[in-house]
Amino acid sequence: MGRTFVGMPPFPVAAQAALADTTLRRNLAHATATIRAKRAGVVAEVEDWEDLRVQAAAVKDATLDHLGEHLLTLEASLTARGVRVHWARDAAEACRLVGDIALGHGLEEVVKVKSMTTAEIGLNEALAERGVAAWETDLAELIVQLGEDLPSHILVPAIHRGRAEIREIFRARMAAAGRPAPADLSDEPAELAAAARLHLREKFLRARMAVSGANFAVAESGTLVVVESEGNGRMCLTLPEVLVSVVGIEKVVPTWEDLDLFLRLLPRSSTGERMNPYTSTWSGVTPGDGPQEVHVVLLDNGRTRALAEREGRQVLRCIRCSACLNVCPVYERVGGHAYGSVYPGPIGAILNPLLHGVGSDPATDALPYASTLCGACAQVCPVGIDIPGLLVRERVAVVDAHRRDPRPKAEALAMRAGAWGLGDARRMGLAERASGLVGRLPLGRRMPGGRRGLSWLPFPGSRWTGARDLPAPPRESFRQWWSRTGRDEGHRP
Amino acid sequence: MSAREEVLARVRAALGGADPSPVHVDRAYRARRAVPEGADAVALFAERVADYRASVTRCAAADLERTVAHAVGDARRVLVPEGLGLEVPGALEDTGLDAAALDAVDVVVTRAALGIAETGTIVLTHGPGQGRRAITLVPDHHVCVLEEHQVVPGVVDAVAALDPARPQTWVSGPSATSDIELDRVEGVHGPRRLHVLLVAT
Ligand code: SF4
DSSP states (O other): OOOOSTTOOOHHHHHHHHHTOHHHHHHHHHHHHHHHHHHHHHHHTOTTHHHHHHHHHHHHHHHHHTHHHHHHHHHHHHHHTTEEEEEESSHHHHHHHHHHHHHHTTOSEEEEOOOHHHHHTTHHHHHHHTTOEEEEOSHHHHHHHHTTOOOOOSSOTTTTOOHHHHHHHHHHHHHHHSSOOOTTOOSOHHHHHHHHHHHHHHHHHHOOEEEEOOSEEETTTTEEEEEESSSHHHHHHHSSSEEEEEEEGGGEESOGGGHHHHHHHHHHHHTSSSSOSEEEEEOSOBTTBSOSEEEEEEEOTTHHHHHTSTTGGGGGGOOOOOHHHHHOHHHHHHOSGGGOSSSOHHHHHHHHHHHHOSSSOHHHHHGGGSOOOOOHHHHHOTTOOOHHHHHHHHHHHHHHHTTTOSSOOHHHHHHHHHHHHHTSHHHHHHHHHHHHHHHHSTTEEEOTTSOEEESOOSTTTHHHHTTOOEEOOOSSOHHHHHHHHOGGGGGOO | OOHHHHHHHHHHHHHOSSOOOOOOOOGGGGGSOSSOTTOOHHHHHHHHHHHTTOEEEEEOGGGHHHHHHHHHTTOSOEEEOTTOOSOOTTOEEOSOOOHHHHHTOOEEEEEOSEEETTTTEEEEOOSTTTOOGGGGTSSSEEEEEEEGGGEESSHHHHHHHOOTTSOEEEEOSSOEEOTTTTOOEEOSSSOSEEEEEEEOO
16 A cells, blocks of 8 residues: 655656656646635735744744753643653654554554655555554545555645546545445546545544644643644544644644744645634543544654754744745646655755755755755745755755765766866857757757757766756857857847 | 653754854734724624635524524434533434434534634634534534624634633634645535524624
């Protein structure tokens, strides 16, 4: 059950395949344009939006500066409310803790609230290995899980799928997982949602244990908050007897009142609504209402690594709204899979390197380059993360990490050659004449927009065109045109 | 070292010894009005609840029981929480029904803790008159009675008024999803119909 990103090719290779998929590009362009417009509309309603962003960033920074104290306060308040608090250094430890709780109750299945943190740690796969089925209950997660697919967006993991594809997945796969899809299922979104409702209802009604994440964890009151739309979260948080929430240590906020910023910023940034349909908050066990055995797993898994970076630390402000994905021109064209992580888009391009470090995994090292540095992400980020600034810093970190490599990267060689060529007018003229010759070669192909492009260059240029289309050079350079036509040409009316 | 000690030690090491210069949070936003000067918060609330495609009915206190009966219609299995303080003909009071029994309920009638005009949200804190969380979740139709004086202007006011020790459910319209091509569709797992009765006070 389920695939993982492990072993996927790095971004440049994966992006090329994604770009060639026209269905994917159409689905993504439609979806991101829709959500951008919705967000812009509801953000414009809030006159002091900019101030809210600044203050939310300040709350997060102040909390991170004293993270240790806040975590201890959180642990104490949770414990006082009847919660069993566990700590996990890494993904494997967190998965083991959750699995132990399920097996301790003799359970073979759990229901899940959509959660980036449990996706990050690969919980479903880890539970499956121990014989515990983890059923995703968010509609998009269900589409991904049934389709044995990978998530491609933080908020809408099945954003890459159109309605017709979803209908096919439901018809082909629901029966094996439980209640089958109705035989006459159409591709109307309302009918597809109704099919998911029926399919999952039997799972909710019999579930004995649920696993969730949390959007926020309030230190002083021991309150966890889950923000959602469909009600699947409420089902999981309310009906089972046992509830386990896996919470990244950066999710802590000091006081209940601090939520008055985040509950305004998150829904408008995320789904583009004034408020999402359902927000659940709970402080441990409430006698006679909801799960009577409540666990919280506090997860590090690289967060302290990011915390140690003075500039990079701000990535831990992220509230996973996905606004940065929706405005990103790179994300819009290649989609989420190419990033090779459950965290795609601009946030993924900085979060993955900061959580895991650079210099060892080529896929992670490629991510800071998966950007045009246009800065759209920084403008929408509700907690003011300087994403372009961190992308540049991580590029530096990647280059630094490879300085001692026995063989320098082709790009480094190309840059050195470029500096030599551009540094002298005569050498530049020669280079241009060579490129004009290349422009006449029949290597080209049509690029999107009708411009001619080169899909390959001879080595070492192949290291560049292996992952990029290069616009074909003009047959004549500006300098050649200038000397051929003479100065007077410029004065012609 | 236990995982707890190790994570806390890593946090301390990451932050270094020196106390950082304090970050200032300016709370001026709390004093700003969420509802424009002169605007009617209750009317705005009603409008924004309706924006989510929930039904809203405004009524006088004297008409409330009649309005509730009308909202319930000819539903056969009607559930109410303890302490509702309203006569709902034929209704069963919740005595801790299990999930399967709740699934057979046609409509549930409750009150709420407050309403938020800025966002068209109702907040349940699941005490008397509101019931435990499951009863407003599993049935497909939720009729929610709110007095006009319970409407606060903004999210800021709501957070200040609410007690985090109580479990809370913030409800903004019926259950919905935008997971298919980002088209909003009402009705997935929570109640597919939400009807707010707003009582003049
Ligand atoms: S980085 Fe900012 S915009 Fe992107 S998901 Fe996180 S909070 Fe949202």
